Amino acid sequence: MPQYRAAWLLPISQPPIRDAWLRTDRGRIVAFGHSRPGDFTAEDEIDLGEVAVLPGLVNAHTHLELSWMRGRIPEGDDFDRWIRRIIELKKQASNHGKEVGVAIDAAIREARAFGTALVGDVTNTLATSRPLQEHGMAGVVFHELLGFRAEDAPALMEEAVVQRQAFQSSDLLRHTIAPHAPYSVSPALFALIHTFLQSDPSARSTVHLGESVAEVEFVCHGTGPCRAGLERMGKWDPSWVAPRCNPVEYLDQMDFLDDRVLVVHGVQFGSAEIERLAAKGVTLVTCPRGNIRTGAGTPPIEEFFEAEVRVAVGTDSLASVPDLNVFSELEAMRRLAPALPARAILESATINGARALGFEADFGTIDSGKRDALITVQLDGYVPSIEEYLVSGIGATQISWIPAS
Ligand SMILES: [Zn+2]
Numbered sequence: 001m002p003q004y005r006a007a008w009l010l011p012i013s014q015p016p017i018r019d020a021w022l023r024t025d026r027g028r029i030v031a032f033g034h035s036r037p038g039d040f041t042a043e044d045e046i047d048l049g050e051v052a053v054l055p056g057l058v059n060a061h062t063h064l065e066l067s068w069m070r071g072r073i074p075e076g077d078d079f080d081r082w083i084r085r086i087i088e089l090k091k092q093a094s095n096h097g098k099e100v101g102v103a104i105d106a107a108i109r110e111a112r113a114f115g116t117a118l119v120g121d122v123t124n125t126l127a128t129s130r131p132l133q134e135h136g137m138a139g140v141v142f143h144e145l146l147g148f149r150a151e152d153a154p155a156l157m158e159e160a161v162v163q164r165q166a167f168q169s170s171d172l173l174r175h176t177i178a179p180h181a182p183y184s185v186s187p188a189l190f191a192l193i194h195t196f197l198q199s200d201p202s203a204r205s206t207v208h209l210g211e212s213v214a215e216v217e218f219v220c221h222g223t224g225p226c227r228a229g230l231e232r233m234g235k236w237d238p239s240w241v242a243p244r245c246n247p248v249e250y251l252d253q254m255d256f257l258d259d260r261v262l263v264v265h266g267v268q269f270g271s272a273e274i275e276r277l278a279a280k281g282v283t284l285v286t287c288p289r290g291n292i293r294t295g296a297g298t299p300p301i302e303e304f305f306e307a308e309v310r311v312a313v314g315t316d317s318l319a320s321v322p323d324l325n326v327f328s329e330l331e332a333m334r335r336l337a338p339a340l341p342a343r344a345i346l347e348s349a350t351i352n353g354a355r356a357l358g359f360e361a362d363f364g365t366i367d368s369g370k371r372d373a374l375i376t377v378q379l380d381g382y383v384p385s386i387e388e389y390l391v392s393g394i395g396a397t398q399i400s401w402i403p404a405s
């Protein structure tokens with residue numbers, strides 16, 4: 001039954017504890033608290049030193065199967081160009097088979113090295129399921145469907161359900177189905193995914209929403225680069241009528257928004273849309289570094305928190321960010337929302353992500369009974385505010401895992 005001592009412990013469910021101790025047993029946290037001098041004898045404790053102990057982080061939105069694209073798309077200010085490049089590269093993926101697999105493995109290792117315990121991984125090919133299992137990475141595999149022609153919806157859904165049945169869900173890894181975005185998924189397919197979610201109350205889903213100006217234009221008027229893209233690819237459905245509203249209202253009208261859905265991005269949302277999401281109980285996953293680098297825009301982080309929507313955080317894929325460091329997303333959030341309490345930012349990468357993915361019984365806070373998926377962050381010298389320090393940018397060399405008990 002290992003017992004640890006550390007300069008700081010951040011349970012997240014309560015304020016940070018200075019000069020803390022923590023005990024784990026058979027993979028679970030047993031007890032923790034503030035150390036008093038002479039509490040332990042030398043042989044029954046491991047002194048971790050000048051570190052902060054945190055729950056392993058939650059990366060609520062990534063696409064590990066795109067990891068081979070790292071560095072292949074230049075940073076820019078034109079989201080349409082970025083998405084065209086992704087589509088081109090996706091077509092080439094079959095020529096890069098070995099590279100794709102190697103990059104997925106490396107990306108899972110990298111996520112782990114940056115202190116990630118739990119992921120929300122979006123995949124079109126299911127190529128990440130097995131590597132996630134083999135690496136013992138916890139999370140939700142979101143099998144993402146695209147299909148804008150209403151007539152294609154039944155076959156797409158049928159195939160996805162068969163593939164889901166073939167997947168062996170475990171305590172650590174669950175499999176579900178998700179629509180890509182309103183400009184790539186027909187109302188018929190949204191409706192079938194909604195019905196699937198009704199049939200499994202524990203299942204989660206996710207959707208890219210409010211990412212680009214082009215998406216908002218498309219949902220409102222049926223025009224712009226999204227329409228042009230569908231026509232270019234031969235995927236436009238002439239029976240579709242633009243709903244003439246914002247993307248949140250559109251999905252709400254389809255009854256798709258509830259507390260099991262992770263809405264990703266929200267860059268284009270105003271306070272009315274964010275409040276509507278909050279009222280529906282959805283989790284808004286922000287990916288600030290990726291949004292800026294792809295030219296989608298700057299997410300209104302302060303407005304997210306003002307509207308009291310639950311905010312989680314993701315890195316998005318290595319096609320749009322240079323690494324899978326969730327701490328760097330927290331640093332970006334801090335930069336974009338300087339007045340926000342550091343604690344709220346930390347919650348987005350821990351308990352909020354764990355709740356959104358349905359893993360709050362095991363991850364997201366340091367509490368008795370939860371898994372001992374715990375990381376340490378090395379502190380460099382005097383730290384006036386531990387929470388502020390942790391959102392100021394933490395590098396891989398500072399991060400270690402507490403060995404599992
Ligand atoms: Zn994404």
